[in-house]
Amino acid sequence: MIARVLGSGRPLVALHGFGVDHRIMLPLADAVQDLPWRMVFLDLPWAEGAAGSSTAASAVEVADEVLSEIDDHLGEEPFAVIGNSFGGMIARHVAHKRRDRVLGIATLAGVVQPAHVAARSSRAGSVGLTSLRAMSEVINSDVR
Numbered sequence: 001m002i003a004r005v006l007g008s009g010r011p012l013v014a015l016h017g018f019g020v021d022h023r024i025m026l027p028l029a030d031a032v033q034d035l036p037w038r039m040v041f042l043d044l045p046w047a048e049g050a051a052g053s054s055t056a057a058s059a060v061e062v063a064d065e066v067l068s069e070i071d072d073h074l075g076e077e078p079f080a081v082i083g084n085s086f087g088g089m090i091a092r093h094v095a096h097k098r099r100d101r102v103l104g105i106a107t108l109a110g111v112v113q114p115a116h117v118a119a120r121s122s123r124a125g126s127v128g129l130t131s132l133r134a135m136s137e138v139i140n141s142d143v144r
Contacts, residue, residue, distance in 0.1 A: 001069040003043040009036030011074055016044060017085025025084060042069060063093040084108040
């Protein structure tokens, strides 16, 4: 799942969205090249570079595989995380589950819907909203 590592310093884990791979996040390396960040780009399961390496069947399973990959690669090292679109949702999950090690989080074109709003909404027709709600429930169940 680790596709590429660039730079030196504190890790900044970059997570892409659906239909693309880590390359969509590569311009971030230029943006932080003079800063003390080590960019760690992951390819999520559907990306060509990660094909066949995942058994994930849900968003929660993808998030758990990302957590495992980060733990294997970084150990106990503190890190920041940035995610684009679906990767933003995974980044939120990572930040919650590893809050003792996460220095910060950023999302690009991410969707954030508070659990109390999701629970009252009657529009659960799309797969994206359903996945977001499922992830929000998992994240919020640990907070309660």
